Amino acid sequence: MMILVTYDVDTTDKKGAKRLRQVAKSCVNHGKRVQNSVFECVLNEAQFTSLIHELNLIIDKNKDSLRFYNLGKNWNRKVTTLGVDTSIDLTNELIV
Numbered sequence: 363m364m365i366l367v368t369y370d371v372d373t374t375d376k377k378g379a380k381r382l383r384q385v386a387k388s389c390v391n392h393g394k395r396v397q398n399s400v401f402e403c404v405l406n407e408a409q410f411t412s413l414i415h416e417l418n419l420i421i422d423k424n425k426d427s428l429r430f431y432n433l434g435k436n437w438n439r440k441v442t443t444l445g446v447d448t449s450i451d452l453t454n455e456l457i458v
Contacts, residue, residue, distance in 0.1 A: 364433040365410055367393065367401040369417075372425035384420045385428070388413070 367389055371382040389395070392413050393403030405413065410430075417428055 363405060363435055365403045365405055366431040366433060367403060369399050369428045381420055381422060385417060388416050
C-alpha cells in the first residue's frame with residue numbers, strides 16, 4: 363500500500379533540529395522524498411507499523427506533528443501532479 367508521510371518538526375532548538383534529521387532519515391529508509399517534508403512509501407502492514415513505532419520514538423509529541431495518509435494499493439489513480447514530476451515507480455526494482 364502507498365503511505366504518504368508528512369511531518370512538521372519544531373526546530374527552534376538544537377534538539378528539534380536533531381529530531382528533524384532523524385525523522386527524515388527514517389522516512390528515507392522507508393520511501394522516497396517527494397517534497398521537503400513529504401515522503402511516499404510503499405509498505406506492507408508490518409512495515410507501516412514499524413515505521414510508526416520508529417517515528418514515535420523520535421518525535422516530541424508536544425511540539426511535532428506527523429500525518430500518515432493511506433492511499434491504498436490503487437494509489438496511481440489517486441495522485442495528480444502539476445509542474446515538475448520527479449516521481450519514480452516505487453513498485454518496481456530500482457537499480458542504483
